[in-house]
Amino acid sequence: MKKVSILIFTFCLILSSCATSKRAQQEVSITATQWKLITVATSSKELKPSEENPVTLKIENNQASGNSGCNYFSGPVELKEKSLKFGDLASTRKYCMESMEIENAVLKALSETDNYRIKDNKLELRKGSQTLATFAIAN
Numbered sequence: 174m175k176k177v178s179i180l181i182f183t184f185c186l187i188l189s190s191c192a193t194s195k196r197a198q199q200e201v202s203i204t205a206t207q208w209k210l211i212t213v214a215t216s217s218k219e220l221k222p223s224e225e226n227p228v229t230l231k232i233e234n235n236q237a238s239g240n241s242g243c244n245y246f247s248g249p250v251e252l253k254e255k256s257l258k259f260g261d262l263a264s265t266r267k268y269c270m271e272s273m274e275i276e277n278a279v280l281k282a283l284s285e286t287d288n289y290r291i292k293d294n295k296l297e298l299r300k301g302s303q304t305l306a307t308f309a310i311a312n
Contacts, residue, residue: 201291201294201310202291203232203252203257203289203291203296204232204233204252205231205232205233206231206232206296206310207229207230207231207310207311208229208230208231208239208296208308208309208310208311209227209228209229209308209309209310209311209312210222210227210228210229210230210279210306210307210308211295211307211308211309212306212307213228213275213278213279213282213305213306213307214278214282214303214304214305214306215278220274220275220278221275222242222272222275223271223272226242226243226269226271226272226275227240227242227311228240228241228242228275228276228279229311230296230308232250232252235249235250235251235252236248236249236250237249237250237259237262237283241264241275241276241279241280242269242272242273242275242276242279243267243268243269243272243273243276244264244265244266244267244269244276245264245265246262246263246264246265246280246283247262247263248260248261248262248263249261255288255289255290256287256288257286257287257288257289257298258286258287259283259284259286262280262283262284264280279306282298282305282306283298283306285300285305286298286299286300286305286306287299287300287301288300288301294309294310295307295308295309296308296309
C-alpha cells in the first residue's frame with residue numbers, strides 16, 4: 174500500500190509540474206518584456222539581424238522603444254487585446270551602412286503592424302494574417 178501511495182504521489186507531482194510549465198508559457202506578455210528580432214520580412218526576402226547589431230523592442234505604459242539595428246527609436250503604441258498600432262516613432266539618425274537594410278525593414282514593419290500574436294514564446298508582429306516580424310524573448 175505504501176508503494177502504491179508513493180507511486181500515485183509521484184505521478185501527481187509529475188502531472189502538476191507539466192501543467193505549471195504550460196501555464197508559465199501562456200503568461201508571456203507583450204508588455205514589460207524585452208524582445209529581440211529573429212526575422213523581418215521584406216517584399217522579396219526575410220532578413221535576420223547580425224549579432225553585432227541586435228534589433229530590440231520593448232512595449233510598456235503605452236510606449237514602444239528599442240533599437241532598429243543602428244538607431245534607437247521610441248514612440249506611442251496603442252494596444253487593445255490583440256490589436257497593436259505603433260504611432261509616429263522618433264528615432265536617432267546615425268548612418269550604419271551594414272544595418273540600414275534591416276533597419277528600414279524593421280521600421281516599415283512597425284508602421285504597418287495592426288495586430289500581434291504570441292506563439293511558443295515568440296512575438297509575431299502582423300498585418301492582417303501576414304507576419305511582418307518575429308521576435309524572441311531577449312536573454
